[in-house]
Amino acid sequence: MRSTTLGTTGLQVSRIALGTWQLGGDWGDFAEDEAKAAIHRARELGVNFFDTAQAYGFGASERLLGAALRSELRWHRDELVIATKGGLRRTAAGIARDASPEALREGVDASLTALGVDHIDLYQVHWPDPKVPFAETAGALKELVEAGKIRHVGVSNYSAEQMADFSRTLPVETLQPPYHLFRREIEDTVLPYTRQHGIGVLVYGPLAHGMLTGILSEETVFSADDWRAKSSVFRGETYGRNLAVVRELQEFAAFRDMTVSQLAVAWTLAQPGVDVAIVGTRRAHHVEDSLAAADMSLDEGDLKEIDSIMAAAAPVAGPSPEGV
Numbered sequence: 001m002r003s004t005t006l007g008t009t010g011l012q013v014s015r016i017a018l019g020t021w022q023l024g025g026d027w028g029d030f031a032e033d034e035a036k037a038a039i040h041r042a043r044e045l046g047v048n049f050f051d052t053a054q055a056y057g058f059g060a061s062e063r064l065l066g067a068a069l070r071s072e073l074r075w076h077r078d079e080l081v082i083a084t085k086g087g088l089r090r091t092a093a094g095i096a097r098d099a100s101p102e103a104l105r106e107g108v109d110a111s112l113t114a115l116g117v118d119h120i121d122l123y124q125v126h127w128p129d130p131k132v133p134f135a136e137t138a139g140a141l142k143e144l145v146e147a148g149k150i151r152h153v154g155v156s157n158y159s160a161e162q163m164a165d166f167s168r169t170l171p172v173e174t175l176q177p178p179y180h181l182f183r184r185e186i187e188d189t190v191l192p193y194t195r196q197h198g199i200g201v202l203v204y205g206p207l208a209h210g211m212l213t214g215i216l217s218e219e220t221v222f223s224a225d226d227w228r229a230k231s232s233v234f235r236g237e238t239y240g241r242n243l244a245v246v247r248e249l250q251e252f253a254a255f256r257d258m259t260v261s262q263l264a265v266a267w268t269l270a271q272p273g274v275d276v277a278i279v280g281t282r283r284a285h286h287v288e289d290s291l292a293a294a295d296m297s298l299d300e301g302d303l304k305e306i307d308s309i310m311a312a313a314a315p316v317a318g319p320s321p322e323g324v
Contacts, residue, residue, distance in 0.1 A: 001046025002294050004275050006081075007200025009152045009173050011121065013081050015269055015294045017049035017202060018042040018287070019280035023061040029223070032064060034283060039068040041284040045291050051176070051202065051278050053085035053126055054107050054114075055095065062114035073117060083122035083202075084111045085156055085176070087129060087137075099129035101140035108149050123150040124176055125166075127157045134162065138169035154200070160193035172199055179203035179274070181212060181249075181264060181306070182242060182316045191273040202276035203268060207290075208316075209233075211242060212264035214250050218243060238314045245313045252309060258296060265293035267306060 001014045023035055039050070050069070052061045062084060066073065072080055086107035087099040104125075111120060123144070125137060141153045154174030155166060163172045175194055177186045183205070194201050207213055209228060218240060222229035232238065246260060253263040268277045279290040298306070 001291065003048075005200075006122075006202070006275055007174050007194075008171075008198045009122070009200060011081050011152065011200075013049040013276060014047045015276055016047060016265070016291055017051050017083070017276050017278045018047050019204060019278040020050070020052040020061045020065050021056050021204075022280045023052075023056065023064050029225070035064060036068040038281055038284045038287050039065065041287045042291065043069070043072060045288065047291065048079055049081045049083070049202075049276060051083045051085075051204075052115075053088075053124075054111050055085070055088040055126060058090060059110065059114040062111055066115040066117065070116065073115075077117075081121045082115060082117060083124065083154075084115065084120055085124040085126040086111065087125045087127060097127050097129040097131070099125050099127075099132045099137040101136055104137065104140045105144065108144055112149065119148060120150045122152045122154055122174060124154040124156045124174065125158075128155070128159075128162050134166040135169045138166050142170045156204075160189045163193060163197075163199070167197075172197075174200040174202060176202050176204055176278070178205045179268060179271075180206050180208040181267060181310055182208050182313055184315070187271075191271075195273045200275050201273055202278055203274055204278045206265050206268040206277040206279060207261055208242075208264070212246060212249070212261055214246060214260040216243065216246075233316045238316065241312070241314045242316070245309060248309045248312075249306070252305065256302070258293075259289055261289060262293040262296055263298075263306075265290055266296040266298055267303070269294065270298050270303065 003012050003014050006013050018039060050065055052065050086104055087097060088095050089098045089103060144150045152173045153170060155163060155172055156176035158175060166172050177190060179186055210216055228234040249263060250260040253260045265277050265279060268274055281287055
């Protein structure tokens, strides 16, 4: 597994991180033992970077990840990089953004307990909170760093302007944005900003939430507790149009002895300014397929041909934490 230094943090991380959104209840039912086996397999294959969030089941994902890595966390803690996110809370109307100092302090303590660790390597603000000044959010996280509860601070889903505002109080060390072949808006201003300021970038959704796995079809039916069942991205004209593009990408990948998911991850890692791709799965064999992409290279000709195929695609936006 190739590794890289994550921005200015100094953290040495695998270029693929295992994400755990799918373990929080938003993707339908799953077998915990199978999910733990996938986490174990990722570790065996060299992954040392694991990303979760308090809002992924409000502790469910963090607890499962901590349980799966219990032995590693006890005996090899310094070899692992555990990232989580906070700043969302449950309300009667759904999920709301809350990056207030009080909420973050409570959230960090809850995440430490759920994960079963005494510090978090990378703590990220899940979404910008328009009701709380960035200076207050950043100030609270600075105090938590000084207290030793978190080591490094990042943000997720922030614009370049929002990162600049936040950094006036505490430098943003990492950014976690959505990024995949169907969604590339961060190339306009966000990636140039992170490159200019040495901010590490770990992108989520490189497989377009399943679209780029080659598994989905027009006949796929998502369970009622899978967020994709409510998303316009996974139905109608946009869905059909993009599935046709995926089939072309599959043919392109096959000629290069890749699966389409490996192609998607390799493309993501080939983009300037992207340090890490977060791949989420609940099955060990899917882990093996995705991790192989870290060792696959695409040349300029490949990238141009991929862009040509993608010209027929319908650009999409990602899910929001407040619902889709």
